[in-house]
Amino acid sequence: MKTLYFAALLVSLPAFAEEAAPGELLSRYWLDEPVTLGATIGLPSHIFSLSGSGTGKDKNLDFSPPQATDLTLTGGYGPFQFSYKLPVPQSAYSRSTYGRVSYTDLSFEFGRDRLAASVYYQNFSGFYTDLSGNTGNFSRVGPAEPDTPVSTPSITAAPDILQRPDIHTRHYGAIAWHSIPLKGEGDQAFKISFHTLYGKPDPGFNLDLVNSVFYDRAQAHADFAFVPASKAATFGNGASLTGVDAHSAGAGLGLATSYVFESSTIFLDGLFLYGGGVQRQLADYVSDHHWRTAYVDNVNLRTGVNYRGDHSQAGFHFWVNTLSSPVGDVRFNSSNLALELSYQRTI
Numbered sequence: 001m002k003t004l005y006f007a008a009l010l011v012s013l014p015a016f017a018e019e020a021a022p023g024e025l026l027s028r029y030w031l032d033e034p035v036t037l038g039a040t041i042g043l044p045s046h047i048f049s050l051s052g053s054g055t056g057k058d059k060n061l062d063f064s065p066p067q068a069t070d071l072t073l074t075g076g077y078g079p080f081q082f083s084y085k086l087p088v089p090q091s092a093y094s095r096s097t098y099g100r101v102s103y104t105d106l107s108f109e110f111g112r113d114r115l116a117a118s119v120y121y122q123n124f125s126g127f128y129t130d131l132s133g134n135t136g137n138f139s140r141v142g143p144a145e146p147d148t149p150v151s152t153p154s155i156t157a158a159p160d161i162l163q164r165p166d167i168h169t170r171h172y173g174a175i176a177w178h179s180i181p182l183k184g185e186g187d188q189a190f191k192i193s194f195h196t197l198y199g200k201p202d203p204g205f206n207l208d209l210v211n212s213v214f215y216d217r218a219q220a221h222a223d224f225a226f227v228p229a230s231k232a233a234t235f236g237n238g239a240s241l242t243g244v245d246a247h248s249a250g251a252g253l254g255l256a257t258s259y260v261f262e263s264s265t266i267f268l269d270g271l272f273l274y275g276g277g278v279q280r281q282l283a284d285y286v287s288d289h290h291w292r293t294a295y296v297d298n299v300n301l302r303t304g305v306n307y308r309g310d311h312s313q314a315g316f317h318f319w320v321n322t323l324s325s326p327v328g329d330v331r332f333n334s335s336n337l338a339l340e341l342s343y344q345r346t347i
Helices: 002-019 092-098 188-193 229-234 236-240
Strands: 035-051 060-063 070-077 080-087 102-112 115-130 161-183 204-221 241-260 266-285 289-308 312-327 330-346
Touching (some): 060 115, 070 330, 161 188, 161 241, 188 241, 204 289, 204 330, 229 236, 236 241, 241 289, 241 330
Antiparallel strands (some): 035 070, 080 102, 102 115, 204 241, 241 266, 266 289, 289 312
């Protein structure tokens, strides 16, 4: 009986296709909402940094998992979408030089009209740092000044890699966004930024005001002090920091922009939000621990170019998300950034 039912369904699909208007989704004949499937190849960087007092790269330490590429698989139904990241296997050179990494990275998202929201979870184990200061974390909030004047030629030191398999981090939380149109029809820029526009966009420039609220739980812990003995003198009491456990909550404000060319198939998008709030943190040191309430910065930036067909979309994007706050006498920065090439099919 089931075989006959599915055979009848397959036979009826061409009839549906003939009755469907050009560009209309065939799935709407048996589902209330469109179904989307997608994949993204990314070059990610998940970093947490410690910045000591003063300036210069010797006052900064960047810790990152040795991760070169990942694959994100997405599936959605109507306004809901689930994403799961799969790490591309490390090479033998990466494992021997930077150490092994394992992680879980997933999110559940909602987006419709002027509203969008995301619930996320990240768990990483295994990090490394370059003690010669070559990591160059350009996503750090409040970057340190260079060691030498601009007129002095810079000399890049040879890498001095320190593996830290004892370090593990965890992030989970939620963020919600709302838009207010400023220029253009509807909330097109917002919908493009959050991938909730199912049809082709209208040509022209669009600008939307975006506000957000967020909650984030961040944990970073190690079996011994983050700062190695060779760098301890430049970090003061922060040199004995072994862990941070923080609850952050706040709000943000920014802009979503888009420009759609006359063909309606190629368009640019951009999003920038700055947020701030309160963070309740527990800092663990070698010999004691301290509770503290501090101000936390949150920066979200995303920009890229897209191609849209009748039922498919491809894009190339750069994005960054940072949380930054003072922890004792050091500044703790947690950053996610990536270059991503994506493809999504709506059925």
